[in-house]
Amino acid sequence: MSASVLHRPGDSAVHRLPAHVKIVAAFAAVLAVVATPREAVWAFGLDLAVLLAVWSVAGVPVGWFARRALIEVPFVLLAVLLPFVGGGPRTDVLGVAVSVEGTLAGWNILAKGTLGVLISLTLAATTGPGELLAGLRRLRVPRLFTTIASLMLRYAEVIVAEARRMRIARLCRGHDPRFLWQAAAVARGIGVLFLRSYERGERVHLAMLARGWTGALPVPAAPPVGPRRWLAGVSPAAVVAIGSGVALWLT
């Protein structure tokens, strides 16, 4: 699936771990990071070390994560501004007066936001879209939800392909796509894009009915996951949670 731009197929222990274990572990780890007091810099260092260990097991290079973590840049900008716009007592750093509270708040958003993105990226890199939806299904997410989500991922490609086709058609008719002109043409074409995708979706749906669609995608029965596998899967998250707990206890 082209929609899964972040997935890096592999055969490591992290890749093979059932998706629902990974989803639970990722949510638990991010929650533990968020609960960590912001003064406990060592705890964030520990979290990063845990992530580095998981990445080395998964065989995904650090640079890959670093490049994709740039998704976070808008929030980093907010964090960098906070020391200057924050209220409260001020202190001098390199001759510039900065707000103490604002600096701590900025650091807080920067550290937790970055770790959160890295944990999400770890999950996305080691889990394919199909596995992820099967994992949600095993976590008792309603079938209607997972069915719409899996159809969405399929149709997303139809829509992108349809948009590309319409763009080529415009180019053939002498359209010159520069930034702003292109925006106007895309905006005008969006309604048409919806109709074309919808009608294509209807045709696809009729074809699915003809092939015996029953209202749900067939999900292969997965073997139950033993407690040992669960423990191994959530152990990185457990380390993060223990670090967070110790930091909370110390402060």
Place this chain on the structure above:
Amino acid sequence: MSAIAMHASDGLFDAPTSLLFGAVAVAGVALATVKARADLDDRTAPLAGLVAAFVFAVQMLNFPVLPGVSGHLLGGALAAILAGPWVGALCVTIVLVVQALLFADGGLTALGANVTNMALIGTAAGFLVAVVLRRLAVRSRGGLLVVAFTAALVNTVAAALGFVLEYALGGQGAVSLGGLAAALVGVHLLIGVGEGVITALTVGAVAGVRPDLVYLLRGRASAREAVT
């Protein structure tokens, strides 16, 4: 303040607030799922998938609002007008969950807050506006465009106000709430204009060719069928 994306990241809210809005989101989405079942059957589930895919694709469109600030579409009002409020809220939720899990877009702990803002508050506000103005929408094509535009504008601003509420409860920044609210609402008014134009153009195009696909006009279509 430069470059505000709508998807809140991890670390913006403290843990209790994240959990609280996670619970709010789960309850709201559960209600939407139950209600959406009444609107959807096996035949229409794939079409809901298509609406979700469309919102997903449209959310990738970023447009410049101010120098350094770009907004992207939320699609809540669009989904609600086309597919109804329950299916619409469900579609936007699915988009946000998939973005968080597959694309690392929006923090996992902020997922509850993001779903509450964009899928629940935004969609509900947009659809309420559309329902209140429904008489205008069914009267003429121009009226429908105005209603779609207004609903999308309100949807965007309501989602931003939801963020302000969460920030007031458990924000981790040291910015004054009034300043944050003013900046966010100002930026989102501009984003909302873009969202409104695209929503109006899309709804207008769909209503022109396939009025049966527009949930907001459904009563009118069935009334017309009853007459003829």
